[in-house]
Amino acid sequence: MNIQETIEQLKREKDAVILAHYYVEPQVQAAADYVGDSFYLSKLAAGLPNKTLVFCGVSFMGESGKLLSPDKTVLMPDMEADCPMAHMVTREMVQAAREKYPDLAVVCYVNSTAEIKSWSDVCVTSANAVDIVKNLPNERILFIPDKNLARYVARQVPEKSIIIPDGYCPVHEKMKAEEISALKEIHPQAKVLAHPECNGQVLEMADYIGSTSGIIAYAADSPQKEFIIATEEGVLYELQEKRPDAAFYFAKTRPVCEGMKRITLEKVAHALRTGENALEVDERLAGPAGETLKKMLEIASGKGKR
Numbered sequence: 001m002n003i004q005e006t007i008e009q010l011k012r013e014k015d016a017v018i019l020a021h022y023y024v025e026p027q028v029q030a031a032a033d034y035v036g037d038s039f040y041l042s043k044l045a046a047g048l049p050n051k052t053l054v055f056c057g058v059s060f061m062g063e064s065g066k067l068l069s070p071d072k073t074v075l076m077p078d079m080e081a082d083c084p085m086a087h088m089v090t091r092e093m094v095q096a097a098r099e100k101y102p103d104l105a106v107v108c109y110v111n112s113t114a115e116i117k118s119w120s121d122v123c124v125t126s127a128n129a130v131d132i133v134k135n136l137p138n139e140r141i142l143f144i145p146d147k148n149l150a151r152y153v154a155r156q157v158p159e160k161s162i163i164i165p166d167g168y169c170p171v172h173e174k175m176k177a178e179e180i181s182a183l184k185e186i187h188p189q190a191k192v193l194a195h196p197e198c199n200g201q202v203l204e205m206a207d208y209i210g211s212t213s214g215i216i217a218y219a220a221d222s223p224q225k226e227f228i229i230a231t232e233e234g235v236l237y238e239l240q241e242k243r244p245d246a247a248f249y250f251a252k253t254r255p256v257c258e259g260m261k262r263i264t265l266e267k268v269a270h271a272l273r274t275g276e277n278a279l280e281v282d283e284r285l286a287g288p289a290g291e292t293l294k295k296m297l298e299i300a301s302g303k304g305k306r
């Protein structure tokens, strides 16, 4: 039996499904039952009938799955697969802002630990952040932890007063605007599609800004044949599936998320076979963090779907 057949058999035995983010390796995406952006994966986790969910992504994704489906077994192929940005907020910072502004809403990006979610009022993903912030009754918002997404939301929702944090995604923040302009010079017809975690200089060059699903949907529906993609390179697999006729260009310093690339088919099979790496969330955090996520699902419209 090859590794794919082994995984299929283990899935049947354990009543398991595999959920994968667009940034994991192509062979892992190909073996998954569902592939999508963070919003889509969160929504799915809340409603799947299977006993076991295998999350091929970084730890906050599995944690969100467990928070929304506490009775299910959530397996992580690699417990070290993590998102550095998910830790870039301190409790002191949130408390200080709440004390200064009693009317504050604390909005946390899904790329955050369960602990950070437990201090927040509502969660968002890149697919729904603008809509959710717009619909909150509060005028003043602390948006954590991503400064680039926070600035992007602030521009889209000028009627709100948004406090910008310090956190960032190392992969998107360090993408060089000069490398994007160099691509644009060689391919002047290409549309620039960027994730809102990119730094401001890159976002200024973008023809479209959106989540990974948004970027893929834009390219899938566009009459254009060339695209400069300002997000993690894993999206190329789905982009080529959807638009085999189109050309996709990435910055010379390839944007690669190390956490996502830790997931392999061998680790998926191992987790399924042994039941190792079952994710648990501290029970004191699980209640409030789960509420923050559920509030997002309640407010959100049906965006983020593949």
Ligand code: 13P
Binding pocket: 036, 037, 038, 039, 111, 125, 126, 127, 169, 195, 197, 210, 211, 212, 213
């Ligand atoms: P999406 O919400 O677009 O899936 O992005 C998640 C992420 O980690 C981006 O770096």
Ligand code: SF4
Binding pocket: 058, 082, 083, 084, 085, 086, 111, 169, 170, 171, 172, 197, 232, 257, 258, 259, 260
């Ligand atoms: Fe985190 Fe950035 Fe990786 Fe997304 S690409 S999971 S934000 S480190």
